[in-house]
Amino acid sequence: MKKIKVSVFIIVFAIFAAVIPSARTDDLAQAGRDLAAKYGDAVVTLQLVVKTTMSMQGEPDEKQESKSEVTGAVVDPSGLTVASLAAIDPTEVMSGMMSGSFDMKVASEITDLKIRLADGTEIPAKVVLRDKDLDLAFIRPLKKPDKPLTAIDMSKSSKPNLLDFAIMMARLGTVANRSLAISADRIQSIVEKPRLFYVPGMGAMSSELGAPAFAMDGNVIGILLLRSLPGGPSMSGNWLGMSSMGILPMILPAADVLSAAKQAAEANDTAP
Amino acid sequence: MEKAVAAVKPSLVRIHVVTVEYEQGREIKRETIGSGVIITKQGHVITNHHVAGRAKQLLCTLANKEEIEGELVGTDPMTDISVIKLLPPTKRDFPAAEFGDSSKLKVGDHVLAMGSPLAFSQSVTMGVISNTELVMPEEWHETLEIDGEDVGSMVLWIGHDADIYGGNSGGPLVNLEGKIVGINEIRMGLGGAIPSNLARAVADQLIKNGKVRRAWIGLTVQPLLKSSKQKAGVLVGGVIAGSPGEKAGFKAGDIILKVAGKSVSVKYTEELPPFNQLVAGLPIGKEVEVLVLRDGKQIPIKVVPQEREDVEAKQQELKEWGLCASNVTFMKAKELGRTTRAGVLVRSLREGGPANDAKPALNEDDVIVEVDGKPVANLEDLVRLTETIVKGKTEPTPTLVVFERRSERLMTVVKVGIRELKDPGREVSKAWLPVGTQVLTQDLAKALGLEGKTGVRVTRLYPNFNTGLQVGDIIVALDGTEIPASQPEDIEVLPAMIRQYPIGGKPELTVIRDGKEMKLSVELAASPRPPREMKRYQDVNFDFTVRDVAFQDRIDHGWAETEQGVLVDSISEGGWASLGNLMTGDLIRMVDGQAITGVAEFQKIMESVTKRKQKSIVFAVKRGIQELFVELRPTWARLATPTTNKQKPKEEK
Numbered sequence: 060m061k062k063i064k065v066s067v068f069i070i071v072f073a074i075f076a077a078v079i080p081s082a083r084t085d086d087l088a089q090a091g092r093d094l095a096a097k098y099g100d101a102v103v104t105l106q107l108v109v110k111t112t113m114s115m116q117g118e119p120d121e122k123q124e125s126k127s128e129v130t131g132a133v134v135d136p137s138g139l140t141v142a143s144l145a146a147i148d149p150t151e152v153m154s155g156m157m158s159g160s161f162d163m164k165v166a167s168e169i170t171d172l173k174i175r176l177a178d179g180t181e182i183p184a185k186v187v188l189r190d191k192d193l194d195l196a197f198i199r200p201l202k203k204p205d206k207p208l209t210a211i212d213m214s215k216s217s218k219p220n221l222l223d224f225a226i227m228m229a230r231l232g233t234v235a236n237r238s239l240a241i242s243a244d245r246i247q248s249i250v251e252k253p254r255l256f257y258v259p260g261m262g263a264m265s266s267e268l269g270a271p272a273f274a275m276d277g278n279v280i281g282i283l284l285l286r287s288l289p290g291g292p293s294m295s296g297n298w299l300g301m302s303s304m305g306i307l308p309m310i311l312p313a314a315d316v317l318s319a320a321k322q323a324a325e326a327n328d329t330a331p
Numbered sequence: 332m333e334k335a336v337a338a339v340k341p342s343l344v345r346i347h348v349v350t351v352e353y354e355q356g357r358e359i360k361r362e363t364i365g366s367g368v369i370i371t372k373q374g375h376v377i378t379n380h381h382v383a384g385r386a387k388q389l390l391c392t393l394a395n396k397e398e399i400e401g402e403l404v405g406t407d408p409m410t411d412i413s414v415i416k417l418l419p420p421t422k423r424d425f426p427a428a429e430f431g432d433s434s435k436l437k438v439g440d441h442v443l444a445m446g447s448p449l450a451f452s453q454s455v456t457m458g459v460i461s462n463t464e465l466v467m468p469e470e471w472h473e474t475l476e477i478d479g480e481d482v483g484s485m486v487l488w489i490g491h492d493a494d495i496y497g498g499n500s501g502g503p504l505v506n507l508e509g510k511i512v513g514i515n516e517i518r519m520g521l522g523g524a525i526p527s528n529l530a531r532a533v534a535d536q537l538i539k540n541g542k543v544r545r546a547w548i549g550l551t552v553q554p555l556l557k558s559s560k561q562k563a564g565v566l567v568g569g570v571i572a573g574s575p576g577e578k579a580g581f582k583a584g585d586i587i588l589k590v591a592g593k594s595v596s597v598k599y600t601e602e603l604p605p606f607n608q609l610v611a612g613l614p615i616g617k618e619v620e621v622l623v624l625r626d627g628k629q630i631p632i633k634v635v636p637q638e639r640e641d642v643e644a645k646q647q648e649l650k651e652w653g654l655c656a657s658n659v660t661f662m663k664a665k666e667l668g669r670t671t672r673a674g675v676l677v678r679s680l681r682e683g684g685p686a687n688d689a690k691p692a693l694n695e696d697d698v699i700v701e702v703d704g705k706p707v708a709n710l711e712d713l714v715r716l717t718e719t720i721v722k723g724k725t726e727p728t729p730t731l732v733v734f735e736r737r738s739e740r741l742m743t744v745v746k747v748g749i750r751e752l753k754d755p756g757r758e759v760s761k762a763w764l765p766v767g768t769q770v771l772t773q774d775l776a777k778a779l780g781l782e783g784k785t786g787v788r789v790t791r792l793y794p795n796f797n798t799g800l801q802v803g804d805i806i807v808a809l810d811g812t813e814i815p816a817s818q819p820e821d822i823e824v825l826p827a828m829i830r831q832y833p834i835g836g837k838p839e840l841t842v843i844r845d846g847k848e849m850k851l852s853v854e855l856a857a858s859p860r861p862p863r864e865m866k867r868y869q870d871v872n873f874d875f876t877v878r879d880v881a882f883q884d885r886i887d888h889g890w891a892e893t894e895q896g897v898l899v900d901s902i903s904e905g906g907w908a909s910l911g912n913l914m915t916g917d918l919i920r921m922v923d924g925q926a927i928t929g930v931a932e933f934q935k936i937m938e939s940v941t942k943r944k945q946k947s948i949v950f951a952v953k954r955g956i957q958e959l960f961v962e963l964r965p966t967w968a969r970l971a972t973p974t975t976n977k978q979k980p981k982e983e984k
Contacts, residue, residue: 108683112901117914117954119362119904124355124682164915166863166901168755171683186756191861192830196756252815253827322759 090275091226091241099239100177100209102271104230105131105142105184105198108171111150114164124170128237130229130269131174131198132282134320136207138182138200140174141316143268145194145285147172147186174200175237176208188323193311194284197323213320216281216313217274219246225259225280225310229270242267246310256286256309272310281310335443336455338509341394342369342428344376345447346401346415346501349388349905353655356681358648360387360874360905366446366502367391367415368511370534372424374417377534378501379516380406381477383413387905388966391417393425394453400966405537408478408641409485409545411516412530413501414537428503431510433526436460436489444493444515444522446502458493461521464601465490475517479642479662482516485611487604488523489513495522529608546613547639548621549574550581552606554597563596564588564624565606571665579634582625589622611639646678647710651717651727651747653684658709659698667696668737673706674698675713677734685727689745693734700740701733720747755863762832762855766800767791768825770816771807781805781843786814787825794885794892798853801844808841829855859883867900868934872941873963874906875899875913879930888918896920896953897933911963914954921951 107127112120129146133139150167174182182204188197219225222245231240244260257280259272272280286309344367352359365382369375376391383389389401399417406413417425436442440460448454465488467473475482491504495515504513504524513524536543549571555561564586570576587595590609597606613619613636621632644657659672677697680686686693693699699707702716720728727748734741768787776784786807789800800806807814809828816824832838834857842851859882869876877897884890884898899917902909919927922936940948944967952961 114901114915117916119902119906119909120915122359126683126687171688171750183750188759189756190759192759192761192827195759252821253824319759 086275087224087243090277091243094226094228094273094277095239095241098209098211098228098271101133101211102228102230102239103131103133103140104175104237105129105140105147106173106175106181107147107169109148110168110170112166128232130267132269132271133208133210134213134316135324136210138174138204138208139320139323140198141282141320142196142198143194143284144189144191144196145287146268147196172198174198188319190319193315193319194286195316195319197320211271211279213279213313213317215278217276217278219257219274219280221246221249224275225257225272227259227267227270227272227283229267250309255312257281258307258309259283268308279313281312282316283308284311332507335505335507335509339368339428339445339503339505339511340453341426343394343445343453343502344369345392345452346378346382347390348383348386349910350385351387352385353646353648354679356654356679356684358655360903362905362909364447364450364498365500366498368503369425369427370430372427374419374425375404375538376401376415376417377514377530378413378415379514380408380411380413382501383415384408389415392452405541407533407537407543409480409482410525410529410533411477411482412514412525412533414534429510430527430531431506431508431512433489433512433528436463436512438463441507442491442493442512443505444491444495444499444502445505446499446515448496448499450498456494458491460489460491462490465521465523466600469600484607485604486525486529487601488517489526490521490523493522544615545611545639546615546636548610548634548636549576552597554599554602555586561586561624563594565595565597575634575637579632581623581632585623585625587621587623588629591619649713649717650749651721652686652745653681654686654693655679656710656713667698669698669735673708674700674735675707675710685746685748689743691741691743693743694736698735699732700735703730717747724748726750757864758861760834761830761858762834762836763858764825764829764853765793765796765856766798770819770821771805772819773817785817787816796856799851800842800853805843806840807843810838866930868930870937872965873908874903875908876901877919877930877933895926895928897927897930907963907965911961913950913961913963918953919950920953923949
């Protein structure tokens with residue numbers, strides 16, 4: 060008997076909770092669907108093979124190769140794609156985590172990289188520019204694509220206010236056939252120093268790093284990247300989670316991405 | 332006991348082995364240390380297969396500390412015995428230890444374990460024989476399997492309590508008469524040694540033929556069942572299809588009473604190895620009579636043993652496919668349920684390599700049977716076809732591949748060829764203030780009499796940059812904008828503000844120096860290039876990579892600009908650089924007395940070393956605060972053609 064009462068209460072609460080924000084939810088859903096239709100194809104899967112080399116106290120290296128897939132956002136019809144540097148090359152984060160306690164050198168090398176479009180086309184590509192400071196990586200096809208790719212217009216951007224919605228688009232993994240995934244999170248915090256960042260809700264998990272974030276008006280806000288403290292995360296974190304560990308997903312404003320993209324477009328192909 | 336030690340110690344050998352393993356679709360070199368003992372005056376050394384059986388290079392240290400190259404004469408995974416031969420610069424005799432009779436050992440006899448425990452130089456420990464017929468207890472549900480072979484099926488170990496450790500493998504177990512009675516192999520609480528009688532017989536064959544030939548009739552045998560009323564005999568548990576045993580008419584349930592006229596009996600696990608040794612010793616290709624008991628009747632069966640094949644075939648890395656493969660052995664074909672051995676067995680795959688990237692991807696244990704419409708009977712076929720496919724191509728070639736996965740016959744497209752990205756992408760260049768700073772925290776500001784001020788304090792000046800700043804300066808504003816840094820976490824605030832300026836820009840800093848506020852115009856530099864963007868040289872003969880010294884290296888190590896050289900960026904295990912004890916992070920300052928200023932110069936010298944096949948090369952290196960010489964001694968004779976830089980493969984091993 061008691062059990063039934065509790066169940067009734069839960070159902071009533073659930074109905075109540077669902078009805079109140081329904082109008083706004085519909086707007087949000089529609090905005091998300093529109094964005095999916097317009098820019099869904101610009102959200103791509105980056106397929107990588109990373110060779111990680113570890114050396115302890117100067118000893119010979121241990122090498123390990125691994126495949127991974129991360130989300131990228133095409134920002135130019137030529138195929139120039141932006142992604143989170145931490146997602147495609149986690150060396151810096153790993154180095155930071157391992158520094159100090161023992162003499163370990165960790166290095167990584169991207170040995171294969173492909174841009175996988177929504178239709179399954181795979182385009183061999185390379186990283187042309189990195190920005191460790193902003194956690195940006197720019198990827199460019201090795202050969203010019205046969206036709207211009209759908210690209211996100213980074214020049215038209217919006218600046219959200221606190222608790223505005225940020226709609227993020229990412230590609231799921233193979234288990235979900237790399238389908239487009241859209242999520243919406245409210246801007247929980249606006250970080251102003253050392254530079255402007257928007258912090259979405261904790262729903263923005265690391266699997267969405269590299270996801271473009273849009274405002275309700277359909278304009279881009281920026282790209283979801285991983286912000287980390289110099290020297291890597293501190294492992295003395297507490298229950299507050301990632302932010303206390305010195306890492307947190309944040310949206311880098313489109314203007315900053317655009318500025319770096321100009322350098323990426325100019326980057327020559329000369330290997331160091 | 333002293334006499335026993337004196338008799339064998341001069342024959343002890345510490346073996347430094349560069350071995351080859353096949354993992355994750357690559358051939359990988361590893362280094363290991365084991366022990367051995369000289370058994371002929373010509374310099375034959377007996378050791379374990381698991382020490383030397385897959386050796387690419389062998390460096391033997393004798394008891395007098397002399398180092399001599401060795402070569403593998405033959406190896407036998409089934410008994411875990413290998414024989415190597417010492418290769419002195421000039422022919423000479425070596426002090427050989429003598430074998431004793433292991434069958435005469437008794438529990439409680441004193442024995443000495445000799446070898447190189449934990450890679451130490453030749454050492455001796457003492458104990459007693461604990462067990463003369465040690466087997467893996469059934470309760471452990473484990474076998475000692477090496478290269479697919481169950482060593483325990485042939486070896487009854489001599490158990491002893493003389494301390495042995497990693498590095499003792501292959502070393503002799505010696506009786507107090509100074510004779511070898513065993514070859515130490517395992518430690519399972521007690522030490523376990525291969526009896527000398529078996530080890531000697533195997534070593535003799537390896538020296539004579541380079542391999543051990545064994546007869547095989549294809550029966551699975553086991554001890555008689557506990558419920559069996561039979562007093563003697565060996566129970567046939569199964570007969571392998573297609574084996575000589577099946578052709579001869581053996582059946583599961585038969586009890587073998589005699590083999591080639593010799594009565595046999597296996598009632599206990601300990602009795603299996605001698606029976607297996609008996610069968611392995613039958614004449615290959617000659618008819619043998621085996622008497623079996625079947626349904627209460629004694630039946631003579633004539634069987635023609637065939638030569639036993641290794642359970643696992645040798646592997647080869649196929650870089651163009653991103654996999655390691657081998658031929659299909661008889662037993663593997665059975666395991667895979669195949670009726671033919673034709674094809675190439677995939678043993679491991681490189682993540683993201685062409686075969687792993689195919690759709691569908693090839694998997695371990697798949698058998699490649701057709702490439703580009705042409706049948707693939709064995710590894711040789713696949714290597715030849717691969718050469719044809721990649722010849723003259725600069726890009727991987729989509730290739731139609733038919734393969735078998737258990738009972739399925741699948742088809743895929745593999746892009747055969749090598750393509751590895753080597754360009755990591757440049758780090759974006761931004762404006763940078765070339766000084767080290769700390770945040771002016773509220774406490775610090777108060778202590779310095781600057782309460783209410785925010786900003787940073789200059790902690791170090793970098794060489795070659797004349798900013799006009801001094802250590803101790805407090806920077807409180809940039810072009811009139813206050814620097815809002817007041818907590819340690821704000822360390823990035825000023826750098827982030829600086830990065831908004833163009834490289835070469837000259838913002839005005841508001842600085843407090845000695846309590847007085849002043850304005851200072853500072854020219855911003857370009858952020859230094861990170862280490863990953865430094866010029867590199869990979870020497871594929873010596874197996875190491877160096878790079879130019881980056882700005883960050885100088886900061887990290889406190890190296891002045893005058894400190895020149897190349898930094899060792901990576902070293903591969905088993906390479907000449909690794910064997911010479913060069914270490915990652917070493918700064919190579921000089922090569923053979925010639926100062927080095929950078930990678931370009933170093934590369935020229937190394938190419939010259941390769942061209943001349945120089946016998947040794949000496950680096951003067953800086954390691955931490957120490958300076959030392961590192962001598963590399965390449966063995967050019969082991970390379971068919973030394974690889975010059977122009978021939979440098981794109982892939983590392």
